[in-house]
Amino acid sequence: MHIIKLDATDSTNSYLRALSIKAPLEDYTVVTAKQQTSGRGQRGTTWESDSGKNLMFSVFKDVSFIKFRDNFYISLVTSLAIIKTLQYFLIPKLRIKWPNDILSEDKKICGILIENIIKQNTFGGTIIGIGLNVNQMQFQNLPNASSLRLIAGMPFNTDEVLQSVVTNLEFYFNELKNNQHIALKELYESYLFRKDKPSTFRDQENSLFTGYIKGISNSGNLRVLLEDEIIAEYELKEIALLY
Structure with a gap:
């Protein structure tokens, strides 16, 4: 794992994409920033974060082994990697709000933005952007947001959390490469927010x-x-x- 740490950037996804254009990237290259000036989320939303208190990072992953029809599995295994990480840190009542918002106690603590790189009608790679609220204590005008610290009542080491996320990404992408699609889908569905309600x-x-x-x-x-x-x-x- 190659980590690039920045004090600030407009978007870690944009920064990593620019790097991928210049030269081939090592699998699981990570760009993390203390502050994003133009962090992006799903549906064109922005990602707000206090400087230095949360994890804002992007991971480059070679997904050339994934078929186009299975592109959602990139989001699926990323969600499961976040869940597995948070379980390790004893964060309770975890759910996935479709497609890939991560909730604890019905509060959003993580968002994911997937941007695929297409080359000659095949996946050349994907950039996985993750915003995880770690140590932020207040969220202005965001009543449904929370953080690991607010939920657990203690601060967390962001580098330790980052390492765990990447380790779990490797685990679940290997499961996907080994054609465990059915088991992964069933596990994802078991965490779906408001399933059968x-x-x-x-x-x-x-x-x-x-x-x-x-x-x-x-x-x-x-x-x-x-x-x-x-x-x-x-x-x-x-x-x-x-x-």
């Missing part, structure tokens, strides 16, 4: 509807049981699960 969703027309999360499809779409006993599948941009 009545939940409220917002669609692209801003309309609200209720349903029960039943799991995910092989392509990573969310499977929702609707009132008429029909299971519908939704892509990321088609639906938002509300708290």
Whole structure:
């Protein structure tokens, strides 16, 4: 593992992508920053963080062994790696809010942004951006956010947490390389937030509807049981699960 530590950058994902254009990168090259000026999240959101208190980093991974149809498994195994890390540090009540927000006690503590590098219609690699709230104590205007320190009542060593995440990424990507797709999908689904509970969703027309999360499809779409006993599948941009 090769780690590049920065005091500040606009985005660790952007920094790592620029490096990948200049020269081939070692597998599991990591860029971490104390502060991001333009941190990005899913659906075009921004990632807010107090300088030096949290983990903001990106990992380059060779995913040339993954088929296009299985691209969601990159997000899936990353989520599982975060869960495994947080379990090691005794963080309780962990859940995955589809597709890859990590919750503890129903509060968001981690976000993931996957940006794939495509070369000649195959995966050349992927850049996995992770924002993990570690030691931040206050979150302005973010009532659903929390941190490891707030939940556990103690500070954490960010370097130790980072090392654990990368170790677990290696573990789960090896499982994926060994074709453990079914077992990985079942494990991911076991952590799904609000699985089999009545939940409220917002669609692209801003309309609200209720349903029960039943799991995910092989392509990573969310499977929702609707009132008429029909299971519908939704892509990321088609639906938002509300708290």
